[in-house]
Amino acid sequence: MALTNAGIEAEPVEQSSHPEIEQHSTKVLMLGALGVVYGDIGTSPIYAFREALVASSGGEIAERGDILGVLSLIIWSLTIIVTIKYIMFVLRADNRGEGGVLSLMALARGSFPTRSAIILAIGIVGASLFFGDAVITPAISVLSAVEGMNVVTPTFQPYVVPLTLVILAILFSVQRFGTGGVALIFGPITAVWFLAIGLSGLNHIIADPEILWAVSPHYIVAFLINSPDVAFVTIGAIFLAVTGAEALYADLGHFGRKPIVLAWLAIVFPCLLLNYAGQGAFVLAKNGHVGHPFFEMNEGWTLIPMVVLATAATVIASQAVISGAFSLTRQAVQLNMLPRLEILHTSERQSGQIYMPRVNVLLALAVMLLVVGFGESSKLASAYGISVTGNMLVTTVLLFVVMTRIWKWRLWVAVAMTALFGFIDIGFFASNIVKVFEGGWASLAVAFTIVLA
Template sequence: MLGAIGVVYGDIGTSPIYAFREALAASSSDGSMVERADVLGVLSLIVWALTIIVTIKYIGFVLRADNRGEGGMLSLMALARSSFKNRSSIILLIGILGAGLFYGDAVITPAISVLSAVEGMEVVTPTFQPYVVPLTLIILIALFSVQRFGTASVASVFGPITLLWFLAIGVSGLFHIVEDPHILLALNPLEGAIFLFDSPGVAFVTIGAVFLAVTGAEALYADLGHFGRRPIVLAWFSVVFPCLLLNYFGQGAFVLGHSQAIGNPFFEMNRGWMLMPMVGLATAATVIASQAVITGTYSLTRQAVQLNVLPRLDIRHTSETQSGQIYLPRVNWTLAVVVVALVVGFGASSRLAAAYGISVTGNMLITTILLFFVMKRIWNWPLISAVALTALFATVDLGFLFSNILKVHDGGWASLLIAGCVVLLMTTWVRGTRQLFEKTRKNEMPLSLLVESLSRKPPPRVPGTAVFLTSNPGFAPTALMHSLKHYKVLHEQNVILTVVTAPQPKVPDSERVNIEKIDDLFMRVTMNFGFMEQPNIPKALAICRKKGWKFDIMTTSFFLSRRALKPSPTSGMPRWQDRLFIRLARTAADATEYYQIPTGRVVEIGTQVAV
């Protein structure tokens, strides 16, 4: 539970620094003063947004939609898609959209979190204002620089620091609630309803800022596989939810007791000896929240690679005992560049808040849609029940989404642009790989015909084992055909090896390998890996020994096809997308390293393909 507090709730736990401030500013006509009814109305909306979205939707239902213990957008997509016989392409596209929106959220979270915490120094002394952005950049660059060392050493302190953070903001809020207990009237949902109906125009804008209080809720599901449902639920009800409510109510009581003036209530209500420790603790909490998002991005990217919606990337394991502790250099530094650009470009957390929210609301809406398919097709709920619950969640999600759309011009375009770029890359890779598969299959010979031909006129055989990797086990691999064409020999044992990504996160060793003997010359081997696992062919081959296939790795050669792609005038994609796919293919990580094959045992045979 302590680990869940540190990793899962880091993002939503830092929302009080800016969420209430932005919601009050949106509800005020002049941006500096608010009425008592506005404070109560905004607080009521925050309370019930946390209750409906986090407590009911995510804690009550989404966390139950685990894919063999794993969570996250692509995990939910794989679960929903597995219920369709033909693996619905529409569900795949919905999952890709959700993944793209997650990336849009992932780059803004570190920027707005750390920037809002450092801005607390302005409350200490206004002369610090010119140093806010530079110090934020130093913290962020340092954070991205240490990623290559792994998170194991720092993860052990995440939980205690974040727990201290929640207790501090809870006590801070409680102190001001005691001064004005009337603020608890905001628990009444009628206060929020009155606020919405009295000034619909202002309320519509305010809802977009209120949503900042629930950003980070999607992390509950994304990190399900790391902690399990029970610790996440216990942490929410025993620590996180009560402390968040205490702090939000405390900020409201503080504003009411200071002539309803809007400044930076989170830090201003801690003036005195508590201010500097709170600024330091807030900075530590925001760094932890950023770390959780960065780690989540690595995990999502690995899932995307395994599900073949992104090209192979260099994935480095930073722990000998924890398979989930990974580092992706290309993803890390791409994130770093974009986050730094956002901090420099926007310059203040208030301006970044306008860019925040759109991608998160879209992500939550897509979660609701995929959850409907799980409820109906996996859980076998009656249609009326699935539709009713989906309608409730979708109404809330759409309300927040429409209110956040107003932010597009003020900065929301940034997260949508990032999400759009990711979706473009993923759809291009999916379309391109399918097209490449169709083109290469036309030029391939069915494996059964080749086996029949070689059995009638067998070529000379040399000692050892040859393993030919292919994505289509029904056809003779290109490397095999070229090997026969140029060398005119076969090995004593010839294995057609296919690596398959299963729709579940992990595959037990008992289901890892399937062996099928074709004849005396050939055998077909299929290796199954979950989409959360890093493929390791040599390790999986060791399982084959238990199933009767005896081999020596030192007399085994692995034959891989290396395709050189070039644009084709008859491509099924636009020419620009064709070139983008070729560029993506060229940047893919080396198959030898990706499958962890000993480099000294690999033979690569190149072919040229027009796509």
């Protein structure tokens, strides 16, 4: 384990060219990426579909059009935002193997003869918003899973917050073992998680295959036209399904592009689609009664194991933004935006795998304060979207600069792609910014503090 106080890059490790070794390494990194990179977006089904249905129906009974419209929005959001924007394009914009909004900012800024102050300011804002996300994600993820015990027994409610704090304390205490050490434990558990939620959803899709019609985007159009006011509010909840996409890029230095892409296309994306569609089929079968579909569709003996697995998975979900926060802080130190901090290199093979003790302690304190202050995941949901949507919007702006000045794309192609991503990002951001007084101020307060620092 190497120690540096200035964030100096470790010497590059000589990679073996033997195809069998390289293939084995890719599989190991894929498994690690499941546990570290995809924990956040992988646990969104616990609360995203339910929150969106409640927002669209205004209560506990959703109509067929609402169910299909919400599901279609989730499917196409995952496709356009995660698969196309991040997997196909953003992950290609690495800065010497590192990802994250500050790396993207450094690339964009370096393409100008004189360093652009505007690009620097945009990058700082994006990084600050990511830290706001890094504080809220562990709080809402663990809280939402522990609340699943209320489905088993309502008498568990008084123990939700205390148990959440204990779990968070354990999570932050194991960070010192490094991303690689954490991934050895988290990877297999997350693999089981994705398999479980995929099979859970598939079971209900087979029972009611009509739900597959939600793949058609015309349900989105109908949903937006029929009730534009309700749809605007619902979009803010829909965004919960893609939170974690920003962590894919921030964690690029920990695993590399290939394992992250393969894990998404082969495992994560298919299992998420199956689970969301399964929840939709379950709610349709219950005549639109929303309830808590993720847990309720696991009936009988499967309920308690799913609650336990969900609790473990949501603890792991927090790892994506914690690792991303370490990487982003190191980049800020290297760019002289922050003073020198203790940085521990935890891997001899991946120089991007690091641990920062001071950042870890500050994150832990901030997360626990949020849990105590808000007390419920539904209240934290209002605070969740603003920082993430803002970060994604900043990423789109900086990506346009990289497309035109570094990748040398034709202007009309870059404008077309940026317009598509920007339109969606702005829609999500606008629908979330109205939640400032409902709890959204929390993430903005964290971001504002970082900017001032």
